[in-house]
Amino acid sequence: MLTWPWRGADTETYRIAVIPGDGIGVEVISGGLTVLRRAAELTGSFAIEPTEYPWSCEWYLAHGAMMPEDGLEQLRDSDAIYLGAVGYPGVADHVSLRGLLLPIRVNFDQYVNLRPIELFEGISGPLRDLGPSDLNILCVRENTEGEYAGIGGRFREGHPDETAIQTSVFTRRGIERVARFAFEKARLRRRRLASATKSNALQYTAVLWDEVVAQVADEFPDVEVTKYHIDALAAKFVSAPAALDVVVGSNLFGDILTDLGGALQGSLGLPAGANLNPERLFPSMFEPIHGSAPDIAGQGVANPMAAVWAGAMMLEHLGEQEAARIVMTELRRVARDGPRTADLGGTATTAEVVQAITTALER
Numbered sequence: 001m002l003t004w005p006w007r008g009a010d011t012e013t014y015r016i017a018v019i020p021g022d023g024i025g026v027e028v029i030s031g032g033l034t035v036l037r038r039a040a041e042l043t044g045s046f047a048i049e050p051t052e053y054p055w056s057c058e059w060y061l062a063h064g065a066m067m068p069e070d071g072l073e074q075l076r077d078s079d080a081i082y083l084g085a086v087g088y089p090g091v092a093d094h095v096s097l098r099g100l101l102l103p104i105r106v107n108f109d110q111y112v113n114l115r116p117i118e119l120f121e122g123i124s125g126p127l128r129d130l131g132p133s134d135l136n137i138l139c140v141r142e143n144t145e146g147e148y149a150g151i152g153g154r155f156r157e158g159h160p161d162e163t164a165i166q167t168s169v170f171t172r173r174g175i176e177r178v179a180r181f182a183f184e185k186a187r188l189r190r191r192r193l194a195s196a197t198k199s200n201a202l203q204y205t206a207v208l209w210d211e212v213v214a215q216v217a218d219e220f221p222d223v224e225v226t227k228y229h230i231d232a233l234a235a236k237f238v239s240a241p242a243a244l245d246v247v248v249g250s251n252l253f254g255d256i257l258t259d260l261g262g263a264l265q266g267s268l269g270l271p272a273g274a275n276l277n278p279e280r281l282f283p284s285m286f287e288p289i290h291g292s293a294p295d296i297a298g299q300g301v302a303n304p305m306a307a308v309w310a311g312a313m314m315l316e317h318l319g320e321q322e323a324a325r326i327v328m329t330e331l332r333r334v335a336r337d338g339p340r341t342a343d344l345g346g347t348a349t350t351a352e353v354v355q356a357i358t359t360a361l362e363r
Contacts, residue, residue, distance in 0.1 A: 025084020141254025
């Protein structure tokens, strides 16, 4: 347990389950915790008690599972989960995904995946003439249903007529609650919402999606709603991102769009995400979106900015608005002024970027 000397009687203590994962996940989560601890010191309003869990692909190779049988029970009483990156040579992606991330998302009903997509000042994205004012999108992705429900199977494996069937699951309740969350976010921003669909081809699931989104829209007459087919919306991300504000999509469509949006931010070391249970019945999970990058793991050169951003999202979810604000303010300052890691054209180490952010917080 961490005991902070500045802690007063009214200081809130948050129990944070830390799953660093594999590769650079270990390095960037350590850096993120350093920033969060400093933010706690400076505000004096809260403290964090991190408990680390070594579950990862390397743990899988040693134990035959991504986490122990009672892993979810161990996490259940946490106030939040801080996840690094999962992935390791020799362990298939579907094994790691369905052994750790998806069980947490589904069993803790983290039905909202929230992905802010911004271009920080001073960082060049891949699109010509794109500036910070042109890219500020909040993606709300349904996180527990759709194609990721895991319903299906394979038969006659290895034969010429081998068959695989994957069934997507769309429920009225699942669509309605994620759509309502997206509308509420749009109401707090520029009051524009784009809904990703493919109802010209998917006559059952996507049509239900459209119908439910339209019904929820009736509750938000002050929000302008535009329905886009997923292919047209993907093109919009590239051709006119400034026209987009809040985007809501199903699990698969949201996954594709958010990774496209992340690429527009200028580096995979920047995008951050939250897996939310908005009702707070279970802990929510916060993570940098980049992978474990085994090619640079252990070299101390990974970009920690996405982990810091995810940490700020965690603070905001926990109600520590001021701490979240100052972390994001100084993260943007360092993004603008440096130092920067190699993915952003610099030469700084992970530790040097973390130190620059923590030093900036003291302003």
